[in-house]
Amino acid sequence: EDQVTQSPEALRLQEGESSSLNCSYTVSGLRGLFWYRQDPGKGPEFLFTLYSAGEEKEKERLKATLTKKESFLHITAPKPEDSATYLCAVLSGATNKLIFGTGTLLAVQP
Amino acid sequence: GAGVSQTPSNKVTEKGKYVELRCDPISGHTALYWYRQSLGQGPEFLIYFQGTGAADDSGLPNDRFFAVRPEGSVSTLKIQRTERGDSAVYLCASSLGTDRTAFFGQGTRLTVV
Known part of the structure; x- marks a missing residue:
C-alpha cells in the first residue's frame, strides 16, 4: 500500500537555526515526490517536484533531496x-x- | 484565471442538507483533483478527473458524495444528506496532466451543524 510518513510532527526552531524535515515513503512506481507549504486557512502552495533518486532542488532557504526511500527538506537559517x-x-x-x-x-521564533 | 478558484470559501449547512462546492481550475489544465483535509491531517484523496470523465473515484467515502466536470473545466462536488462528520476543508487542485505538478485552490471550509 502506498504510504507517506513525515517526521517530526512539529518542530520549533530559533531564527537562524538550520534543520531538516523528513519524508519517508513506500509507493508502487514513484512518478514524482512533491513538497508543499501550507499556511493556516490556505491551500497547499507548491514548492518542489523531485523525480529520481539523487535529485536536488533549491529555492531561497529551502533545499529538497530525494533517495529511493525518503526525501529531506533542508531549511537553512530559517526566518519567522x-x-x-x-x-x-x-x-x-x-x-x-x-x-x-x-x-x-514548523514554527520559527525570532 | 491565474490560479485554482474555489467557491464558496466557507459554507455552513444543517445536517441533512445538500451542498455543492465549485472548483474552477487553471485554464488549460486537463487533470482535476478533489481532496478533503481535516484539522491536523494531510489532504485525503477523493476523486480525480482527466478531461470530463472521472478517472478514479475510489476515495469518495460513500454514495452521498458525487462530483461532475461536464465540460472538462469547472467541477462541482456534491454532497447529499450532509452529516457532521463531513465537516472539513475541501481542496481542489489541477494539473496539466496526471504526471505533472498539481496546484491547489484555497479550499472550501464546510461546517455541518
Missing part, C-alpha cells in the same frame, strides 16, 4: 516567515493518485 506546515506527497505510478503525509508543523 518560514513558519508553516510542510507537506510531502508522492505520485503513485500504479494508481495515479497523489498521496500526502500528515505534514510537519
Whole structure:
C-alpha cells in the first residue's frame, strides 16, 4: 500500500537555526515526490517536484533531496516567515493518485 | 484565471442538507483533483478527473458524495444528506496532466451543524 510518513510532527526552531524535515515513503512506481507549504486557512502552495533518486532542488532557504526511500527538506537559517506546515506527497505510478503525509508543523521564533 | 478558484470559501449547512462546492481550475489544465483535509491531517484523496470523465473515484467515502466536470473545466462536488462528520476543508487542485505538478485552490471550509 502506498504510504507517506513525515517526521517530526512539529518542530520549533530559533531564527537562524538550520534543520531538516523528513519524508519517508513506500509507493508502487514513484512518478514524482512533491513538497508543499501550507499556511493556516490556505491551500497547499507548491514548492518542489523531485523525480529520481539523487535529485536536488533549491529555492531561497529551502533545499529538497530525494533517495529511493525518503526525501529531506533542508531549511537553512530559517526566518519567522518560514513558519508553516510542510507537506510531502508522492505520485503513485500504479494508481495515479497523489498521496500526502500528515505534514510537519514548523514554527520559527525570532 | 491565474490560479485554482474555489467557491464558496466557507459554507455552513444543517445536517441533512445538500451542498455543492465549485472548483474552477487553471485554464488549460486537463487533470482535476478533489481532496478533503481535516484539522491536523494531510489532504485525503477523493476523486480525480482527466478531461470530463472521472478517472478514479475510489476515495469518495460513500454514495452521498458525487462530483461532475461536464465540460472538462469547472467541477462541482456534491454532497447529499450532509452529516457532521463531513465537516472539513475541501481542496481542489489541477494539473496539466496526471504526471505533472498539481496546484491547489484555497479550499472550501464546510461546517455541518
